[in-house]
Amino acid sequence: MANNMKKSDVYAVVDLETTNxxxxxxxxxxxxxxxxxxxxxxxxxxxxVNPGQPIPTEIKKLTHINEKMVQEAPYFEEVAPLLHAMLEDTVIVAxxxxxDWPFLNTEFERVGMAVMENEAVDTVTLSQILWPTLDSYRLSELTKQLGIAHENPHRADSDxxxxxxxxIAAMQKAETLPMMTLQQLEALPLVLPQQTKAIFSLALQENQxxxxxxxxxxxxxxxxxxRRFTQPTPINLKSVIPPFPKKEKQKQQLFADQLEYRDNQVKLMNQVYEHYETLEGTDTFVPGEQAMVVEAPTGMGKTLxxxxxxxxxxxxxxxxxxxxxPTKVLQRQILTTIETTLKDLLPFEVRGVQLKGQDNFLNLQxxxxSLDRDDGSMALQFMKAQVLVWLTETLTGDLDELNLNNVSYEFLQKLTQTANNPQASKFKSFExxxxxxxxxxQATFLVVNHSYLTQALHGAEAFDRRPYLVADEAQHLPEVVLNKSQKHLNLGRWQQQxxxxxxxLNNQREPSIQPVMQRLRAEGKLKPKLNADFDTLAQLLQRLQQRLYRHFVMNHHVMATTGQQNFAMQASDLAQFMLDYDADLAQIWKTNQSIQNLLEQMMEQFVTSQERFSIDERQTLAxxxxxxxxxxRQAEQFRQFQNNLADYAEVSTFWITESFNNNENTLQLNGGLVETEDYxxxxxxxxxxxxxxxxATLFNSAKSNYLYQGLALxxxxxxxxxxxxxxxxxNQxxxxxxxxxxxxxxxxYADYLQQQLLQLLVTIPRNTLVxxxxxxxxxxxxxxFQQQSAYRNSPMTILAQGISGTRTKLVKRLQKESNLMIFGLLSFWEGVDLPGNQVEMVVLTRLPFEQPQTLATYNASQPGGVGNEHDFYQKQLPKAxxxxxxxxxxxxxxxxxxxxxxxxxxxxxxKQYGKAMQKMLPDALPKLELKTADLPAQVQNFFEKQTD
Structure with missing residues (x-):
């Protein structure tokens, strides 16, 4: 259908509530x-409208419309003629x-009326492009974020x-976009529902x-x-800084009406100041000495x-x-505290900045x-439209700001990779x-996550003076170090690459680098050398895989046709293997270095070339x-295995994974630290x-050696x-x-768990986290639960992480809705803040012992691994x-x-360890031991007392 939409058209915004x-x-x-x-x-x-059929329970829960309400309402046959006439010559919007539009047309057709062929616009995709950073595009959430009145979500009149x-807001927003952005949106091969893209064409016409x-x-x-970026003016570091307010009266003057005076928070402030002020003037520190360890409960205000x-x-x-x-979410929360609370308290200027790795940032070049390439994917073109609008708003270029869907990791990698010739890029000074x-x-506070700290800031010689270091939720830091230390070298993938x-390099058809090589006049010089290196590397990798198989797999091999098997390797055996085949291993590294040198020569020729390369040629080169x-990177990974054998053999573990797929088997070499002290x-x-x-939860026992050992303190x-x-x-x-x-x-146990959760659901319809x-x-x-009539007839709705939505989306629903039971996995056990009636019951299905997922866990302490008593009490129990x-x-x-x-x-x-676990819970928390049959009455009694 040709697009004939005009700004002066009547737009008929339609919403339906239906039985199915x-x-x-x-x-x-x-x-x-x-x-x-x-x-x-x-x-x-x-x-x-009387549907002439029962209204399902879930629809009643959602819309609050029941059979009694529609009993006297007209049937669709009675409404259809008037509705059809009203919608004539309008642009349908939903x-x-x-x-909504196909459903309505199906109903027109069912009652014998002509199907309507109006142009139509979708406000979901329109909103996703025009407000690409919003958290949710459900109508009820979207209207709240934009300040639009919406009294009764899931009722057609309010919707x-x-x-x-x-x-209206979307059309106005589109018209405020710069003409250049509208022209780029118009030029994109953008596929949107119905005629939605015409909204951008109308805005461009208005702009022109x-x-x-x-x-x-x-x-x-x-x-x-x-969005224009202005460099910040330097902080005036020469200004006189008043003394730290140690006394109560000084603190109260500083806090004024902005911050409540809390004894323990103030005590923490003084202790931190005095600890580090005492250390000033000390030139050298023994690593791991003179640390400060603070366990501060939720609600105390530890961040400030x-x-x-x-x-x-x-x-x-x-x-x-x-x-x-531990997380980017906590990064943002701390940065918000700095920007909205700390700055207002202090009599001098401070600044905070959130640091992330380069892969988080859009590369403008x-x-x-990418705008000049049709990637053949509607999802990628849609994301480009979102980015075009976002670029007029963002100061950071952090892709985490965007609410992206259906975008491949590979495409995001392309958007973050540096240009082939960054020095000649028009965006050189603007990336x-x-x-x-x-x-x-210029920042006072650099807020990072544990992963960034252990990857980008470790060995941070770039600092002029040694900074203060705060590890918030420090108990996670050893785990991050161990996870980051793990290396997985897939030899089959290396060969595929x-x-x-x-x-x-050699393909005669697209995609091929040959046209670029020809225009660089490098085909006769660089190409033969690259081909020779590729052949050499392929042979060396094939030989390496065969030798690893013979040495570490064949003698323990169990016949299999699919899946994976793990095989432990003693560090001494792997070291001997490396020594025996040192010549081949050295040749792998030498060949890789030759390939990288040839690539560097090619890029130098590209940078200095006077040729004009097309967008497709530049992308193929990239x-x-x-x-x-x-x-x-694979070669560097392999060298890291060799370095770990030399430097950390005693605290590292190594294993081989054999994978079976389509009658082929490939090997993956794995290794990593099992102790963090040296790191x-x-x-x-x-x-x-x-x-x-x-x-908030650092200690697992009175002595808590687990914490000090893990953090090397x-x-x-x-x-x-x-x-x-x-x-x-x-009392709470x-x-x-x-x-x-x-x-x-x-x-x-599964049947037991199902019955108990169902009993709780029908006994107390309150927000519950399972x-x-x-x-x-x-x-x-x-x-x-979906098959249980007791659930379907209850007012409760059950949502499950990964099935009904991400953790973030489920948390948002808990914050705004009632009568929810949320099933959450390990990421829900911490970092979720749901005060008040957002969560009134927490059900722990089982004690949170980790299940061993890799051979590294089995070998974590010594041969024989996870099953021994030492490992359980020293590692598994403290974590649990x-x-x-x-x-x-x-x-x-x-x-x-x-x-x-x-x-x-x-x-x-x-269990005896169960008693130890109880001891680490709050002393004042009433702890009752009950039989299952007594649980419903106890739950009911508790909540009845709370409402008295």
Whole structure:
């Protein structure tokens, strides 16, 4: 259908509520239409509709429309003529137009009326492009984020009015985009539902008819409209900094009306300041000595507790502060605290910046190149449209700001890779990763995650003076180091990459690097050398795989046709293997170096060439360069194995994975640290002041050697502070442990778990968080619930992580909705803040012991591995205690919260280690041991008391 849309058209915004999403069997139970013209709502129509069939329970829950409400309503046959006439000559608009519009046409056809062929617009995809950084595009969430009134979500009349207001906002937003951006959107081979893309054409026509000057905050570089970046003015470090306010009166003056005075928070501030002020003037520190370790419970205000004194110390001694957290979410929270609270408190200026790796940032040259290529993917073109709008708004270029869907990791890699000739790029001085470095130079606080700390900031000679180091939720740091230390070298993939490089070099058809080689006049010189190196490397890798198989796999081999098998290797045996075949291994490295040198020569010729290369040629060259860089990374990975054997053999473990697929088997060499002491003492601590380790759940026992060993800290020289709980657990919460629950490893446990969750669901319809440790068990229980009539007839809705949405989406629903039971996996056991009635019950399905996933875990302590008692008490149990404390901590998040914790694992009662786990939970938390039959009455009694 040709696009004939005009700005002056009447837009009919339609919303339907139906008995079923399948239009062949579903019927309409409510329909509403809002008419929009010239960006104003000019009329509206709404009616309930008798569907002539029962309304399913889930639809009643969602819409709050029942059979009684529609009993006297007209049938669709009665409404259809008027509706058909009203929609004539309008542009149909809906939030998911490919549902509402075909459904409505199916109903017209069913009652014998002509199918309508109006042009149509979808506000979902329109919103995703125009507001690419919003968290959610569900209508109820979208309207809240944009400040649009929406009184009754999932009722057609309210949804239609909200969608009408959304359409107006979208058309106005489109018209504010710079002409260059609209031209790029128009040029994209963008496939959107129905005629949605026409909205951008209308905005461009308006812009061309009434040109507006480019906004001052924007600039145009190589046909891209970008948000202008201004370098920050330096902080005046010569200004006089007042003394740190140690006394209560001084603190109260500083806090004024902006911050509540809390004794323990103030105590923490003073302790942090005094600890590091005492260390000033000391020239050398022994790594791991004189650290500060602080366990501060939720609700105490630990973040400001360390930020404020460190701000004074940083300015007084002209040092930066590096704050490391487990997640990017916590990074943002800490940065928000700096920007919104700390800055207002201090009598001097401080700045914070969030640091991330280069792979997080859009490369403008790579993106500009991608605009001129039709990648043959609707999802990629859609993302390009989002980025074009985002570039007019973002100052960071951090891809995490975008709400991206259906975009491959490989494509994102292309958008973050540097240009072939960055020095000649028109974006040379404007790339986003450079902005991060500029901001970091002027920042007081550098907020990173543990992964970035252990990869990008370890061995940080770049700092002028050793910064202060804070590890927030420090208990995760050893685990991150161990995970990051693990190397996985897939020899089959390495060989495939060599093969792929050869195809790009020699292929006569696209994609091929041959046209570029010919124009660089390199075909006769570089190409033969590259081919020779590829052949040599392929032979060496094939031989290496065969020898590894004979030495470490063949004698232990079990016949298999699919899946994987793991084979342990003693470090001494692998070291001897490396020694025996040293000549071949050295030749692998030498050949790789030759390939990288040839690539460098090719790139030098490309940079100095006077030829004009097409976009496709430049992209093919970038792809070829990327493959050769992957070869180099594989070679570097292999060299790292050799280095670990030389430097960390005693604290490393190695194993081979044999994979079977399609009658082929490939080998993967694996290895990594099993202890972190050497890493921390050699790679991290020497470059910082003695670390400040903080967290809400650091200790797993009174002595807690697990923490000190994992972080390589000297307990004798560390300043340790454990702050008491701030919540009144005696009156706010109750913990119930069931004494007769079957052990989770028993076959009957799944049935038991299902029945107990169903009983809780029908007894107390309150927001409940159910914590699982097994995705398989969670999915089994979730599937079982869908078949239960007791659940379908209840007011509760069950959602499961990874099935109903991501953790982020499920948390948002808990924050805004009631009568939810959420099934969550290990990522839900911590870092989730749901105060008040957002969560009133937490159910722990089993004690959170980790299940060994790789041979590295089995070999973690010594041959014989995970099954021995030493490993259990020194490694598994401490981890489980910390996670149990975190899971229990999901319930009470503020002084007004009330709720119950239920543990459906009787080992907490009957096992000796279960008693040890109980001891590490809050002392004041009432702990009840009950039989399963008594649980419903106890739950009901608890919540009845809370409402008295």
């Amino acid at each position: 999403n399948q239009r062949q069997v579903g019927r309409i139970i409510q329909i509403a239409v809002v008419f929009v013209r010239q960006n104003e709502i000019v009329n509206q129509f709404s009616t309930l 939030h998911n137009v490919n549902f 239609a009015r909200a969608t009408g207001a959304l359409l 008819a009434h040109p507006k000057p480019l906004a001052e905050y924007l600039m145009i570089i190589d046909h891209l409209a970008l 507790g360390y930020l404020l004194p460190l701000a004074y110390l940083a300015r007084q001694h002209q040092r930066q502060v590096v704050i490391s957290t 790579s993106f500009r190149r 986003f990763n450079q902005r991060q470095s500029i901001l970091a130079q 060599v093969h792929q490089a050869g195809i790009l 792809d070829f360069r990327h493959v050769l860089m992957q070869l180099n 921390f003492k050699q790679q991290l601590y020497p470059y910082f002041q003695p670390p400040l380790m903080v967290g 000297n307990h004798d020289t560390a300043e340790v502070e454990k702050f008491p709980e701030v919540f009144d657990y005696q 919460a109750e913990l119930v442990m069931l004494t007769d629950a079957p052990v989770p490893t028993k076959a009957e 914590l699982f440790t097994s995705a398989d068990l969670m999915q089994r229980v979730f599937t079982w 205690i910390l996670r149990l404390r975190q899971g229990v901590g999901r319930l009470i998040r503020s002084k007004t919260d009330r709720g119950m914790i239920i543990i459906l694992d009787s080992r907490i009662v009957h």
